[in-house]
Amino acid sequence: MKESLGTTGLLVNEPLLWEKGKKGRCGFSLPRRDVEPCFLDQELTGEGPDFPDLSEVDVVRHYTRLAQWNFGVDTGMYPLGSCTMKYSPKTNEKQASLPGFTGAHPLLPSSLSQGALKMLFEFEQYLNEITGMHATTLQPAAGAHGELTGMLIIHAFHKKQGSKRSKIIVPDTAHGTNPASISLCGFRPVPVTSNEQGILSVESIAEIMDPDTAGIMVTNPNTLGLFEENIQNIAEIVHAKGGLVYCDGANMNAVMGMVKMGDIGIDVMQLNLHKTFSTPHGGGGPGSGPVSVAKHLEPFLPVPRVVEENGAYILAQDYPDSIGKISAFHGAFGVVIKAYSYIRRMGPENLKKASQLAVLNANYIKEMLKGTLHLPYDRPCMHECVFSDKHQAVQKVATLDMAKRLMDYGFHPPTVYFPLVVPGAIMVEPTETESKEDIDQFIAAFKAIANEARENPDLLHDAPKSCKVKRLDEVTAARKPCLAG
């Protein structure tokens, strides 16, 4: 094995913001006062917030030090399953920070915001093409927000048909947010288990699909990294009973240019721009979760919609069946710019290639690690593969221990203990932007850790050793919450 990436380095301690600074300092250049102070009723004023006073240098050092305690995709491989932590191209950031975009007020007249509207319009067309769907809204601000939007659309569709339905089918391999998105719309999630191959069987859906079921919410590829092979037959069954098929498209990175969801019976789906389309995750957002729909659901999309009229773009409001608004303005426009830039830089061939290489990388890892780690579903995977800690359990080493030990080797751990269908799951999604050398090093690290599990399991139990902190007491954190200083 090459020299391990993991090492220790000088990290500088840094107190909390309010433990620094001195009254009277300021890190903000106050604008010149060119008007006189006016009367202000003292009844209205408070004492002002108790913020610390810091100089610009105080603030810069503070956040630079904090940044150094963090690990990002730019630091190294971050193979979180179902999160698609691919490289975020720097030109995307540059485009999103153009003053014409950052400075734009969301209520500018259409005539003075043609560039933004044109981009939104074109981007919707690109997503229509990639998904094979008919129309798209960019208003949802995150994946789960897109799920909610999709559910609201399904709700509105049935209401319009005059049919009252109370349930939505959710497979056990669906994303974690799905059941909650369903409940928010007043539907009851009906769980269904996957078959021994890790996918949905036609029979299991036929058995529970009834006229009281509004639809099914499938993650495809699912969270085991497997393509739902029976999706067309399942869609037929659901459609035959008047239901709709929702596809959680968070895993679209596996099938761009390979599968068009609109062609295989999907009625509505969300995409996660912060996954498939390379926009950075920002430590947990902002994301963007566009929703694409088939033609019969277009009338229900949120308003306003960008429409082209005689070569100009306008915001159209007149859609009486629309679910309404899901964000105050146009959604995460700044995120859309980055995803738009990505698609323009990639072009059609490279998007398809990205999916192919993502699938190649995942299968390669699966093949290389399957002796080392237990592989519950030994069949070709899509963009991610799911192992478990079954082999290591004998040494009393759990998934969490291996995950923490990976940090000492300089890798961010994969997603752990998800999906729930695999006990002790280790879900690895390398993405296409990891090179073979980096993947080989990750594989070597995991093998070394498996050896350590046999020979010196305490190394794993005590891990991580080279991070800013050791394992943290999460139980006390939840029992006696301290959420503000």
Add this chain to the structure above:
Amino acid sequence: MIYLPHTHEDIFSMLQVLGVDNLDDLFSTVPEDCRFNGHLNLPEALSEWELNDHMSTLSHTMAVSPEYKVFLGAGSYEHFIPASVSYLLGRSEFVTSYTPYQPEMSQGTLQAIYEYQTLAARLLGMEVATASHYDGATALAEALLMAVRITKRKKIAISSLIHPLYRRVVQTYFNPTGYEVVELPYLNTGATDATGLDEMDDLAAVAIQSPNFFGCIENLQALGQKTHDTKALFVVSFTEALAYGLLKNPGSQGADIVGGEGQSLGIPRSFGGPALGMLASGKKHMRSLPGRLVGKTKDLDGKTGFVLTLATREQHIRREKATSNICTNNSLCALAAAMYMASVGGTGIRKLARLNYDKAEYLKKELKKAGFAIPFDRPTFNEFVVEFPSGFEATHKHLLEKNIIAGLCLAPFYPELANHYLLCVTETRSKNDMDALVREVKS
């Protein structure tokens, strides 16, 4: 393609390991009839330099400062953002990390969000603030759903002076639930008319925005009192967070839950998003809060550290019983706000907020002098309503050609307010800009 590192040799050797001949064969589990065998109809790839040209062309069509003098607020505000904030926010360790599920490797994000929660709670006068939400509208909707969960009542009353687009989002969230949403009318002073509350029972929450959509500062204390008399929770919303640098904060006025927009705190307008939904409550309701929370704890050696906490409320633990479906929040926007609040500081934010107030008062006074009516007499912060003579629409249009955007026409949102415009002035508008505006609307 520079984002794809695989050489032909890499691909070949990896395929060999898999015993597969070519990349397409990796998709053997995708049934033939599910495959798309055509070519995606998308524009051909651009080089980085071609993309620069293309995006530059698009961005130049947008009406922005300094070429345009924009007097628009209405939920999106132009404020100066220090270079240090933008610079620090670009640190890739913050930008390219995920939600901090592995705390040992994410202490930077976690401490920063804990600090954000603290500063946000102090700004709003509340005990607990969440790690962020999508925007002010969704934060308000979540606040109201939270009130329904806490009180187990099924009706909410919402002021008609809450941002009209926020009200539409609330309506969208509430539509499928069967909970009732009633709107409270407004008085001719520009404040919410809460007299109807006396006759309403079974209310889960009363929602008031202050400063409200007309820019007017509501009497939160009195409204809170009235709300509590009905046993409902008092939910306060806001679109201009900077106002609380000067005005009494919602917590001190009896707010039970606060949900609003933090874009003013160092986040560019960016055509409305990404934004910063701020949500806060008292400790009493902490476990009913939707969204992420960061808590302080200790590591094995007793060293202070931070973790995501109270996760049992969240969807990935008790899937069907989650308090909300929030997964991603707007962490980087919260980080921007924390950096901004730290930079401006306690002394600075007060001065800055006061400057906003004084500038808006100046423009108000000058417009009055010029003979225009200020229809609502409640005090305002940095935006206010002006009634222009009928036919002002043409003037407004004409001013666009002179690169002045003379406020937002209210008629589409409030049909009874023909010729009423909402004007906003922040620290970014100079006296000269304002004088020029007054000159132009007069002529």
